[in-house]
Amino acid sequence: MAAPSNASAHRDTIYALSSGPPPAAIAIVRISGPAAGQALEALAGHLPVPRQASLRHLRDGKGEAIDHALILWFPGPLTATGEDLAELHLHGGRAVVAATLGALAALGLRHAEPGEFTRRALLNGRLDLSTVEGLADLLAAETESQRKEALRRADGMLARRLGEWGQSLLAIAARIEAEIDYDGEVEISADSTAIHALFAEIDAALAVPPAERLRDGLRVAIVGPPNAGKSTLFNALVGRDAAIVSDNPGTTRDAIERPLAIGGMPFLLIDTAGLRDTADPIERIGVERAQAQRAMADIVIDLTGELAGSGAGQSVISVSTKADAMPARVGALAVSAHSGEGLAALHARIAELGASLLPGEGEVALDRRYRERLYEVRAELASAMQIDDPLLRAEHIRIARELIDGLTGKAGIEDMLDALFGRFCLGK
Numbered sequence: 001m002a003a004p005s006n007a008s009a010h011r012d013t014i015y016a017l018s019s020g021p022p023p024a025a026i027a028i029v030r031i032s033g034p035a036a037g038q039a040l041e042a043l044a045g046h047l048p049v050p051r052q053a054s055l056r057h058l059r060d061g062k063g064e065a066i067d068h069a070l071i072l073w074f075p076g077p078l079t080a081t082g083e084d085l086a087e088l089h090l091h092g093g094r095a096v097v098a099a100t101l102g103a104l105a106a107l108g109l110r111h112a113e114p115g116e117f118t119r120r121a122l123l124n125g126r127l128d129l130s131t132v133e134g135l136a137d138l139l140a141a142e143t144e145s146q147r148k149e150a151l152r153r154a155d156g157m158l159a160r161r162l163g164e165w166g167q168s169l170l171a172i173a174a175r176i177e178a179e180i181d182y183d184g185e186v187e188i189s190a191d192s193t194a195i196h197a198l199f200a201e202i203d204a205a206l207a208v209p210p211a212e213r214l215r216d217g218l219r220v221a222i223v224g225p226p227n228a229g230k231s232t233l234f235n236a237l238v239g240r241d242a243a244i245v246s247d248n249p250g251t252t253r254d255a256i257e258r259p260l261a262i263g264g265m266p267f268l269l270i271d272t273a274g275l276r277d278t279a280d281p282i283e284r285i286g287v288e289r290a291q292a293q294r295a296m297a298d299i300v301i302d303l304t305g306e307l308a309g310s311g312a313g314q315s316v317i318s319v320s321t322k323a324d325a326m327p328a329r330v331g332a333l334a335v336s337a338h339s340g341e342g343l344a345a346l347h348a349r350i351a352e353l354g355a356s357l358l359p360g361e362g363e364v365a366l367d368r369r370y371r372e373r374l375y376e377v378r379a380e381l382a383s384a385m386q387i388d389d390p391l392l393r394a395e396h397i398r399i400a401r402e403l404i405d406g407l408t409g410k411a412g413i414e415d416m417l418d419a420l421f422g423r424f425c426l427g428k
Contacts, residue, residue, distance in 0.1 A: 013039065015104045016112040017097060024092030029100055031109065032117055036084040039107050040073060043088070043100075047073050058088065060103040067096045081117055082124025128408050130158040133367075137215065144264030145358060149214050149365055158364045161205070162408050165377075168198050169401045176394045191393070192385065199381045202374055209358055211365035213298065217259055217266035218354050221293045224303025226274030229321030229337065233301070234258075234271035236337035237346075255293050263351035265358060270297065275304065299353050301346075305329050315353040319346065370407060377403045 013033025019026065031039055041047055042061070048054035050073050058066040070089035079085040090096050105111065118135065121127040127135075134153025141147040152158070175191040222230045238258045256271040272293050273286030294300055299315045320328035323341050328334035333349065335342035359365040366374065377400045384396035 012110045014112040014116055015039075015101070015109050016117070017101065018087075018117075019092070022092050022094045022097050027090045027092040027097045029088040029090065029097070029104070030117060031086040031088070031104065032079075032081045032083055032112075032120060033109075034084060035107075035109065036086045037073070037075070039104060039109055040071060040086040042107055043103060044071050049073075050075055053089075058090075058100065058103075060099065061106050066099045066103060067091055077124065080126065081120040082126040083120065128156070128159045128162075130162060130370075130408065131156050134158070137211075140215075142259075143261045143266045146214055146266060149211070149359060152364055158366075158370075159408070161364065162404060165198060165202065166401065166404045166408065168194065169397055169404065172198070173394060173397045173401065176390050176397060179390045180394065195381050195385050195397075199378060199385065202378050202381070205364070205366065206371060206374055206378070208363045208365055210371065211367040213358055214266065214365055215367070217268040218298040218357055219270060219293075219296060220260075220267050220299045220301060220350060221270045221272055221290075221297035222301045222303065223272050223275060223290060223294045228274065228303040230274070230303060231256075231271050232337040233303075233319070233321055233335065234269060236340075236343060237269055255289055262347050262354065265351060265354045267299075267350065267354065298357055299350060305332060315357065317346070317349050317353070373403050373407050 011034070013031065013035035015029060015031045017027060018030040019028040037047055043058045043066070044054075044056040048056075048071055053070045053072055056069060056071050058069050058071075060066055067090050069091070072087040072089070074080075074085040074087075076083040076085065088100060090100060101111070115136075118127065118132055122129065122132050131154055134150050134155070137150035138147065138154050141150050172191050172194050175194070179191070222234055224230050234256070238260055255273075258269050260267045260269045270293050272290035275287060275290055299317065302316050302318050303321060305318060305320075318329070318332040319342075320332035320334050322336060323334035324336040324339045333342055333345060335346055337343070380396045380400040380403070384393045384400075387393050387396070
């Protein structure tokens with residue numbers, strides 16, 4: 001079902017289960033919209049004191065008892081959604097939850113779409129766009145580094161940065177307008193310095209490792225010739241038999257990917273086909289895919305001994321496998337998947353490289369949409385710095401301000417919002 005339009009979003013009163021699926025100890029049903037108070041009165045008899053929990057008997061439209069529950073009433077606009085809001089804290093059985101949701105539907109309320117509560121918070125000015133995106137990432141976080149980065153965004157760190165840049169652009173625009181109004185009678189040169197300073201700040205933000213590395217995991221490809229122990233090492237690192245291991249060369253013909261968390265950081269471990277010249281057309285495709293995976297990887301676990309110092313711009317770990325059966329290559333990390341020798345050291349080396357490729361403490365990672373928009377902002381600032389005509393300079397600053405507005409949720413984001421809120425659960 002398509003998400004409701006903005007107009008209907010402000011007219012309708014919505015409800016949804018905002019806690020985990022039953023059965024559970026407690027189930028929380030959230031109601032938001034202009035009829036939230038009437039709905040609460042219909043179920044509980046009368047409204048409680050705002051923002052104070054009250055124990056009530058809930059009854060449906062026929063007067064039949066539903067549950068003995070805690071209820072909370074939050075009159076708008078100072079609520080999570082910016083409108084009247086109610087919560088029902090129920091016993092978490094399936095029948096109780098179903099009866100409560102049925103009673104709300106019978107009152108004419110509409111079941112919420114995924115993320116609609118948060119969408120209303122955005123539309124009503126309770127949250128900004130970057131904070132909402134951080135909340136979506138926080139809900140999806142699976143590793144410690146993902147959680148910390150998402151929490152920084154959900155707490156408004158990126159929003160504050162964007163707000164500061166927007167205010168800087170506004171101040172710059174005001175100075176340029178004053179220069180135009182005075183028509184050269186008053187010399188105002190501070191705007192050039194301010195533009196240059198803002199350009200440097202945005203340039204530094206764009207240099208932070210991208211958010212996709214945190215969200216999707218750093219790509220770690222194991223590469224080497226046939227029978228070098230790639231699949232055995234892959235299985236040892238992921239902790240299960242995910243790849244087929246055989247003495248027959250060419251067994252692995254396609255890349256196998258598994259997520260892996262090391263040191264609280266997300267990685268995507270990739271087992272690849274053995275690198276060699278082959279007449280087998282199917283195996284040759286596997287070799288080509290292995291070479292592509294090597295090119296795309298952030299970290300390469302090299303079992304060939306030929307990639308270190310290649311200057312390819314990748315982080316390379318030279319590993320010598322089968323350390324329990326043969327001497328290790330000079331300069332390579334000796335590892336045995338069978339005995340466990342060297343696995344802890346390999347984990348530590350992967351974590352060390354991963355930390356250098358992910359955002360540091362206090363840095364905010366930007367995803368593709370933010371980076372693309374900020375590259376455009378930077379280009380407008382660069383053009384403004386190269387122009388002496390205040391009218392043309394003002395136009396570049398105006399465009400930069402519009403681009404920042406698009407990032408904060410003030411302009412041109414409807415299609416993106418539909419995709420964003422589809423990542424949320426019904427009660428969020």
